Amino acid sequence: MTLSATQKIPSYSEIPDHIAIIMDGNGRWAKQKHLPRIFGHKKGVDTLENVINFCLDEQIKYLTVFAFSTENWRRPIEEVNFLMELFLSLVQAKVTLYHKNNICLRVIGNRNNLSKTLREHIEKAEKLTEKNTAMTFTLALDYGGKWDILQAVNKLFAAEKKEITEADLAANLMLSDIPDPDLYIRTGGEKRISNFMLWQMAYAEFYFTDVLWPDFAREEFDKALNSFKKRERRYGRTSEQLPIEQQRK
Ligand code: FPP
Numbered sequence: 001m002t003l004s005a006t007q008k009i010p011s012y013s014e015i016p017d018h019i020a021i022i023m024d025g026n027g028r029w030a031k032q033k034h035l036p037r038i039f040g041h042k043k044g045v046d047t048l049e050n051v052i053n054f055c056l057d058e059q060i061k062y063l064t065v066f067a068f069s070t071e072n073w074r075r076p077i078e079e080v081n082f083l084m085e086l087f088l089s090l091v092q093a094k095v096t097l098y099h100k101n102n103i104c105l106r107v108i109g110n111r112n113n114l115s116k117t118l119r120e121h122i123e124k125a126e127k128l129t130e131k132n133t134a135m136t137f138t139l140a141l142d143y144g145g146k147w148d149i150l151q152a153v154n155k156l157f158a159a160e161k162k163e164i165t166e167a168d169l170a171a172n173l174m175l176s177d178i179p180d181p182d183l184y185i186r187t188g189g190e191k192r193i194s195n196f197m198l199w200q201m202a203y204a205e206f207y208f209t210d211v212l213w214p215d216f217a218r219e220e221f222d223k224a225l226n227s228f229k230k231r232e233r234r235y236g237r238t239s240e241q242l243p244i245e246q247q248r249k
Pocket residue numbers: 023024025026027028029041042044045048066067068069072086087090139188213
């Protein structure tokens with residue numbers, strides 16, 4: 001029996017290779033403090049920087065965060081503009097620090113609606129860091145899981161593929177060259193996937209916490225990792241079929 005093409009590198013490791021995060025709760029964090037929502041996003045940037053460092057400490061190879069969804073354009077224009085400024089400062093200024101830390105920065109999503117300046121800085125940042133090997137940090141920006149699947153299908157249509165296999169589709173998705181997420185974390189209490197990497201998340205382990213993103217500190221990150229350690233990843237097998245060292249229960 002062969003494994004599904006989408007389970008590119010099945011991980012049985014106690015440490016996830018790839019963590020995907022929905023950083024939810026910035027707005028509510030600000031509201032609790034009687035501050036405008038943008039203060040929550042500002043604090044959210046600090047949390048993200050900390051989480052990048054936690055991942056480096058733990059030698060996590062891939063971190064992907066959902067920074068802006070295809071649906072987030074529906075937010076008030078002031079908030080959208082503020083977020084775009086934050087993304088610009090990340091790819092323009094913070095990228096120097098990532099580069100120093102040997103981090104490869106990638107951006108996935110539809111770039112057509114982003115400003116020309118942001119697009120140019122994304123390209124520059126990706127080029128600058130493309131050979132870095134400590135960790136790949138991916139920003140999902142104007143990204144949607146449905147959009148991702150459609151862009152893959154459209155690429156295959158353009159290549160005049162008559163019949164599309166699972167392997168063809170997987171090979172044309174964003175991040176097709178790295179392992180699928182092992183651990184998906186969502187802060188802020190909601191228990192949804194919200195159109196994040198729908199295909200790539202097929203075998204991810206889900207971890208939800210009520211903690212709001214700006215409060216997601218090291219101890220919360222460790223809780224997520226500890227929860228992951230206890231998961232038995234069977235990929236369709238029975239527990240007894242797994243080598244003893246991979247049985248967790
Ligand atoms: C969801 O919380 C958060 C977002 C849609 C934006 C995520 C952005 C950041 C964490 C800022 C920093 C990011 C980068 C990459 C510079 P919400 O605003 O929906 O919170 P709520 O559910 O409490 O309203």
